[in-house]
Amino acid sequence: MLILIIILLVLLALLPVIMPFFRSSNGVPLWSEQTELQELLAEKQMVYAAIKELEFDYQAGRLSLEDYEQARHSYELSAIALLKQIDGIGTQQAGGDVESRGKPRR
Template identity: 75%
Template structure:
């Protein structure tokens, strides 16, 4: 009987620590959404770095003006698309992921 009471007291003492592990993560984004967001953020950083490198090459005279403008425009369009996907994913996470999910086009 004393052992049962001791076990019950230990369980009650640990309960506040254990509750977060057993709760469903309804309010938090799923792993796939987190992974997708991380991938989009990494891609955004790569595009920004490419634009900076392109700017450097143009200023150094290694790239013709037409080529520079065309490549920069392409990178800017990709950056805009990435930012829209990030915004859509953030809005979906903020709303709790309710409703159907549209897969952003790449």
């Protein structure tokens, strides 16, 4: 029981030292930004692949021009929204880097 209490006290003492390694400069956990960015990039690749497949299906004559244009427009809007989200995350990360560089060190 005493060992368990000692371990807990040591972990509590080390917690303030360890936590900055798991947070970005703006206070959001770094791993959540990276995970979100990876998910958005994967989704972007899926949308791009869908556009390529749609183009192939249209060229092969499997889709009418109207269906092709509607589907392509939908995929393009999805891609635009994804790119804006990806850019927003990149701007947040770059902004945090700029802010941290601009602050004087103590």
